[in-house]
Amino acid sequence: MQLINMREMKERQSGKIKAIRARRELGRRIRDMGLVPGTEFLVKGRAPLKDPVALRIAGFTLTLRNSEADFIEVEVE
Amino acid sequence: MVHTIALAGNPNSGKTTLFNALTGARQHVGNYPGVTVEKKTGVYKIDDREFSLVDLPGTYSMTAYSLEEVIARDFIATQKPAVVVDIVDAANLERNLYLTLQIIEMGVPVCIALNMMDVAKSRGVRIDAPRLSALLGVPVVPTVARNGTGKKELMAAAAQVADTYAGPKELNVSYGEDIDSALAEMEPIISRGQFLTQYYPARWVALKYLEADEQIVSAGRRADAHVSEKLEQIAGRVASHLNRTLDTDAESIIADHRFGFIKSIIRQGVIEVENEQNRLYLSDQIDKVLINRLAGPFIMAGVVLLLYHFTFAFSEIPAAWMESGFAALRGMAEAHMAEGVLKSLVISGIIDGVGGVLGFVPIILLMFLGITILEDSGYLARVAFMLDRVFKVFGLHGSSVMPFIVSGGIAGGCAVPGIMAARTLKSPKERLATLLTVPFMNCGAKLPVFALLIGAFFASHKAWVMFAVTLMSWGGALAVAWVLRKTIIRGTATPFIMELPPYRLPTVRGVLIHAWERTWQYIRKAATVILAISILLWALMSFPGLPADQAEIFGPGQEAALAGAELRHSVAGRIGTSLEPVTELAGFDWRTNIALVGGFAAKEVIVSTLGTAYSMGEIDAEEASGLSRRLARSPQWGPLTAFALIVFVMFYSPCFVAVVCIAREAGSWKWAVFSVAFNTVLAFVLAVSVYQAGSLLGLG
Numbered sequence: 001m002q003l004i005n006m007r008e009m010k011e012r013q014s015g016k017i018k019a020i021r022a023r024r025e026l027g028r029r030i031r032d033m034g035l036v037p038g039t040e041f042l043v044k045g046r047a048p049l050k051d052p053v054a055l056r057i058a059g060f061t062l063t064l065r066n067s068e069a070d071f072i073e074v075e076v077e
Numbered sequence: 078m079v080h081t082i083a084l085a086g087n088p089n090s091g092k093t094t095l096f097n098a099l100t101g102a103r104q105h106v107g108n109y110p111g112v113t114v115e116k117k118t119g120v121y122k123i124d125d126r127e128f129s130l131v132d133l134p135g136t137y138s139m140t141a142y143s144l145e146e147v148i149a150r151d152f153i154a155t156q157k158p159a160v161v162v163d164i165v166d167a168a169n170l171e172r173n174l175y176l177t178l179q180i181i182e183m184g185v186p187v188c189i190a191l192n193m194m195d196v197a198k199s200r201g202v203r204i205d206a207p208r209l210s211a212l213l214g215v216p217v218v219p220t221v222a223r224n225g226t227g228k229k230e231l232m233a234a235a236a237q238v239a240d241t242y243a244g245p246k247e248l249n250v251s252y253g254e255d256i257d258s259a260l261a262e263m264e265p266i267i268s269r270g271q272f273l274t275q276y277y278p279a280r281w282v283a284l285k286y287l288e289a290d291e292q293i294v295s296a297g298r299r300a301d302a303h304v305s306e307k308l309e310q311i312a313g314r315v316a317s318h319l320n321r322t323l324d325t326d327a328e329s330i331i332a333d334h335r336f337g338f339i340k341s342i343i344r345q346g347v348i349e350v351e352n353e354q355n356r357l358y359l360s361d362q363i364d365k366v367l368i369n370r371l372a373g374p375f376i377m378a379g380v381v382l383l384l385y386h387f388t389f390a391f392s393e394i395p396a397a398w399m400e401s402g403f404a405a406l407r408g409m410a411e412a413h414m415a416e417g418v419l420k421s422l423v424i425s426g427i428i429d430g431v432g433g434v435l436g437f438v439p440i441i442l443l444m445f446l447g448i449t450i451l452e453d454s455g456y457l458a459r460v461a462f463m464l465d466r467v468f469k470v471f472g473l474h475g476s477s478v479m480p481f482i483v484s485g486g487i488a489g490g491c492a493v494p495g496i497m498a499a500r501t502l503k504s505p506k507e508r509l510a511t512l513l514t515v516p517f518m519n520c521g522a523k524l525p526v527f528a529l530l531i532g533a534f535f536a537s538h539k540a541w542v543m544f545a546v547t548l549m550s551w552g553g554a555l556a557v558a559w560v561l562r563k564t565i566i567r568g569t570a571t572p573f574i575m576e577l578p579p580y581r582l583p584t585v586r587g588v589l590i591h592a593w594e595r596t597w598q599y600i601r602k603a604a605t606v607i608l609a610i611s612i613l614l615w616a617l618m619s620f621p622g623l624p625a626d627q628a629e630i631f632g633p634g635q636e637a638a639l640a641g642a643e644l645r646h647s648v649a650g651r652i653g654t655s656l657e658p659v660t661e662l663a664g665f666d667w668r669t670n671i672a673l674v675g676g677f678a679a680k681e682v683i684v685s686t687l688g689t690a691y692s693m694g695e696i697d698a699e700e701a702s703g704l705s706r707r708l709a710r711s712p713q714w715g716p717l718t719a720f721a722l723i724v725f726v727m728f729y730s731p732c733f734v735a736v737v738c739i740a741r742e743a744g745s746w747k748w749a750v751f752s753v754a755f756n757t758v759l760a761f762v763l764a765v766s767v768y769q770a771g772s773l774l775g776l777g
Contacts, residue, residue: 028142048463051465
């Protein structure tokens with residue numbers, strides 16, 4: 001178990017959200033899409049230029065930019 | 078009394094499909110007052126009752142951050158629909174219920190459509206609808222919007238809710254000790270002061286104050302500054318306490334508890350999983366290829382080329398029908414009307430003007446058929462995903478790519494559907510920057526101008542010059558977008574957080590309805606504003622007429638020369654002539670100026686007007702194809718002038734059809750006027766720079 005920033009995750013790596021450091025609008029949007037502490041996900045892939053990143057969560061796929069992933073702290077194996 | 082039913086739900090929950098299934102073709106598309114978000118309304122009849130249905134914008138939440146959410150929220154609070162039908166994706170229950178919870182908290186009558194039950198079932202997930210209904214305290218009706226299953230039961234349940242509604246239900250989600258005690262303190266203050274309570278329940282208002290919701294807090298200040306201040310004090314106290322002790326804010330705590338509440342409901346036997354199969358298995362497999370970092374971009378290029386080919390190949394035939402239809406009309410007017418101003422107005426002003434505009438209809442219809450298929454299938458979101466990094470550099474968004482390509486990013490598009498395609502962009506600043514820069518792309522109407530000039534002056538390097546022209550338009554558009562986003566449309570990037578919906582086969586009905594809606598909106602515009610502008614341009618190019626004594630000089634067989642003389646005498650001609658001292662800086666004479674004025678009507682007009690203007694004073698009326706040779710021979714023209722003109726045509730004012738579309742899509746004529754003025758000034762500065770620099774280097 002270790003805590004890392006979501007940006008540092010590799011493709012096909014899975015993790016569990018530990019904390020969302022963003023507030024106001026960005027924080028709100030991240031949470032509204034179901035990314036809340038405790039959510040488990042898999043890094044499904046990255047765009048050709050490595051940004052944005054696609055996350056596979058239980059029932060759906062989300063994409064976010066690296067600059068947004070910076071605010072998300074993840075627990076990985 | 079006709080009851081209003083509002084449909085709310087997440088994007089991709091099947092909301093629009095359900096709306097289409099319920100209302101069929103009986104729908105009306107308009108805008109919410111003052112904004113450009115589409116408002117769809119329709120009628121549903123059951124027995125002898127009639128309901129008015131409103132399709133609210135798809136949202137994930139009910140905050141004040143996005144326009145769609147504010148609209149949905151305001152509609153529910155102020156229009157007080159008899160019932161809000163919340164469409165919930167059964168295969169994605171948890172995230173969808175997050176919105177449901179917020180709607181129930183607004184204290185309005187709610188009925189849930191548990192949609193895509195078939196998908197959930199095939200995945201081996203059974204959802205206990207009665208149980209969910211009991212836990213939430215609202216009716217839950219299973220539906221499959223794609224084939225209409227359950228729509229009757231849903232509407233019957235909705236009607237029942239509307240008839241028996243007896244005031245807000247208390248759900249009383251617990252938000253943890255800090256928030257709960259603040260709520261307990263705030264609620265009596267709100268109720269006693271009747272503070273915003275004509276629209277919202279007291280608890281909801283208190284929650285919004287804790288969340289520091291800008292829209293509600295400012296509405297509150299206007300309603301009762303004294304009460305508002307008391308609430309803000311409490312909220313401020315909670316905020317600083319949470320910040321100090323937990324390093325977080327009330328908004329996060331509230332959201333976490335909402336998800337916690339939903340999890341607790343789902344755990345109470347709502348979902349039963351029998352050998353779960355991954356519903357997204359197929360989508361994930363497809364994505365392995367389509368958004369593969371190496372293969373993805375190539376496939377994307379192929380899809381875009383296919384879209385182009387499809388649109389332009391198939392629109393040629395109906396476009397030719399329309400053309401011959403208008404030619405027939407023209408012929409009739411030619412044969413049956415008496416010579417004079419009225420005839421000229423009917424032919425050149427009305428038939429040619431409206432005909433030119435309606436000539437776009439097949440392209441728009443087909444382009445939107447294609448785009449809707451790409452959008453509904455889920456592929457468009459992948460395109461945005463793959464290209465976002467590139468567009469982000471220029472202050473745009475991954476979703477800007479379609480408008481650019483449609484407008485002529487690959488030479489030969491059209492800015493009109495391109496501007497309309499910008500609607501898929503949800504972030505307002507990026508969207509405006511996209512609207513204002515797509516007209517720089519090389520649309521199909523600019524191509525004949527480029528072809529003429531390249532043919533006359535760069536015949537030996539045709540392909541290279543054309544390639545350079547394409548690069549210039551992309552470079553120019555992206556550079557302008559960058560500048561706009563640093564200056565007048567300044568602001569941090571809107572968060573990109575976007576769902577990649579599972580791949581789905583689009584429904585024929587959904588695609589047809591959507592494509593037709595866009596086309597119809599365009600046709601309606603053609604019948605009103607566009608007709609008026611077309612007549613105005615005709616008048617500019619026809620009046621004042623050439624005095625009889627001057628017209629007599631031209632004999633039979635010199636009609637083309639006569640037309641040229643008439644053009645010079647007209648207002649447009651005078652504008653062109655009077656601008657000559659200025660435009661000389663870019664190497665343009667009065668003839669070119671008139672053509673460029675005419676080009677505002679439609680860029681195709683540039684070539685034909687140049688033809689008319691250059692036939693002046695010639696004894697033999699040469700054919701249009703001779704224009705190229707004539708320009709090449711003319712002493713005023715050279716490769717440098719031609720290149721300056723190419724640059725000018727590429728960047729100057731969009732044609733008026735596009736301008737009307739910009740006004741509509743940007744929600745204000747201010748931006749349309751800006752686009753005309755800014756683009757023209759920019760184009761002129763660039764053309765002058767090219768011409769002057771070239772002259773200094775001795776290239777003229």
